[in-house]
Amino acid sequence: AYLILLYRIGQPELALEEYARLVPAGSSLSAHAPTLLQLADSSGCWDRYLEICADRDDAVGFASGILARQRT
Numbered sequence: 001a002y003l004i005l006l007y008r009i010g011q012p013e014l015a016l017e018e019y020a021r022l023v024p025a026g027s028s029l030s031a032h033a034p035t036l037l038q039l040a041d042s043s044g045c046w047d048r049y050l051e052i053c054a055d056r057d058d059a060v061g062f063a064s065g066i067l068a069r070q071r072t
Helices: 002-008 012-022 036-043 046-055 059-071
Strands: none
Touching (some): 002 012, 002 036, 012 036, 046 059
16 A cells, blocks of 8 residues: 555655565565556666666566666
């Protein structure tokens, strides 16, 4: 609920940081919660997104971020 609230009130950068802090790697959240990729896209914090993916050994997320970043 916290991440959803931050995202909806226009705080995607803070939501991205809180996601990194609070959500363990591999966890699934509510379908209403923004994804890490959505938070990066909304906030424009692609470097931080890639750091989070690297820290979590998420190669698919890392590649997705690189591709998504190129289209913006």
